[in-house]
Amino acid sequence: MTDLATLELDLINAIGAATTVAEVEAVRVAALGKTGAISGLLKGMGAMSPEERREQGPVINGLRDRVTGAIAARKAELEAAELDARLAAEHVDLTLPARPRRKGGVHPTMQVMDEMIAVFAGMGFAVAEGPDIEDDFHNFTALNFPPKHPAREMHDTFFLQPDPETGERKVLRTHTSPVQVRTMMSQQPPIRIIAPGRTFRKDSDATHTPMFHQIEGLVIGKDIHMGHLKTTLKEFVARFFELDDVDARFRPHHFPFTEPSAEMDIRCDRPKPENGGKLVLNQGDDWLEILGCGMVHPNVLRSCGIDPDQWQGFAFGMGVDRLAMLKYGVADLRPMFEADVRWLAHYGFSAFAAPNPASGLS
Ligand code: PHE
Numbered sequence: 001m002t003d004l005a006t007l008e009l010d011l012i013n014a015i016g017a018a019t020t021v022a023e024v025e026a027v028r029v030a031a032l033g034k035t036g037a038i039s040g041l042l043k044g045m046g047a048m049s050p051e052e053r054r055e056q057g058p059v060i061n062g063l064r065d066r067v068t069g070a071i072a073a074r075k076a077e078l079e080a081a082e083l084d085a086r087l088a089a090e091h092v093d094l095t096l097p098a099r100p101r102r103k104g105g106v107h108p109t110m111q112v113m114d115e116m117i118a119v120f121a122g123m124g125f126a127v128a129e130g131p132d133i134e135d136d137f138h139n140f141t142a143l144n145f146p147p148k149h150p151a152r153e154m155h156d157t158f159f160l161q162p163d164p165e166t167g168e169r170k171v172l173r174t175h176t177s178p179v180q181v182r183t184m185m186s187q188q189p190p191i192r193i194i195a196p197g198r199t200f201r202k203d204s205d206a207t208h209t210p211m212f213h214q215i216e217g218l219v220i221g222k223d224i225h226m227g228h229l230k231t232t233l234k235e236f237v238a239r240f241f242e243l244d245d246v247d248a249r250f251r252p253h254h255f256p257f258t259e260p261s262a263e264m265d266i267r268c269d270r271p272k273p274e275n276g277g278k279l280v281l282n283q284g285d286d287w288l289e290i291l292g293c294g295m296v297h298p299n300v301l302r303s304c305g306i307d308p309d310q311w312q313g314f315a316f317g318m319g320v321d322r323l324a325m326l327k328y329g330v331a332d333l334r335p336m337f338e339a340d341v342r343w344l345a346h347y348g349f350s351a352f353a354a355p356n357p358a359s360g361l362s
Contacts, residue, residue: 015027
């Protein structure tokens, strides 16, 4: 046998013996690649005499064409076999149940905030907003905080670095009350707003987190008095907890920005085995503090350019997260802000069940 015939036989055998596309490719490179055996023969034709080339040319080209054809045929065959194997292995079983879809949930704090907004909207309140980073004037001074009040100290409040030029220290607002200042300074009375938002204090235990949420309320009008405050807040609590009436008491308290000031408590039976471990409102001998409130201090009205002889009003503020805990039985405040989706899957609300006083809040 000639050398060429041997080479062809070897190549054809190797192609036939290849069991994967990659093996066929290896044979192709060995024969027809840059330094392949057939490529070498083709290159060698350049050095032949015209007679030699006339004789050898068709032989070498024929060899190349047959080998190329054999490679293509084997590749197609193996590709088809590989596809068949995949189709057999990966067939879709349409009888399998669909995978459950992961749905997002509304965080209880946001749900409760929406519930509160829905209740107050039904009572004629508009929503007002302000910045999380406040200045001393809006967070403290305009609200009648004395210079040495503890909230103005580093141990209670997050201060930003002082401005190198003015020395002014901004604060992460410690309450949503600065929004009442902003509203009174930009809007003529009568005013009836609520200010929901994030607030910050240096506090961390089972019922306090450094970031939490408040809703502040402010009503300014003519001849507004404590009676309006009490009725509004009792009505709010009744609607929020979906009760017919509330057994509430107003305990004297102190806030720099209200006078008189009070804390509102609701009669309750604390969770214990006899009542199924649930908090029961309007029953029992205990009292649950739910908010701070009072008549807006004349100094605050004056700071905001409102004449206290003409206008009076009341304000109140409450913790949204705490009310969410109470209403929906969350035991510890801290996991509420740990962004654990398992927690949210348990306590979260459907995004389609938007609170609405007509159809029920939750
Ligand atoms: N700003 C008060 C607080 O954060 C709550 C409050 C608001 C009290 C308005 C009275 C009136 O504790």
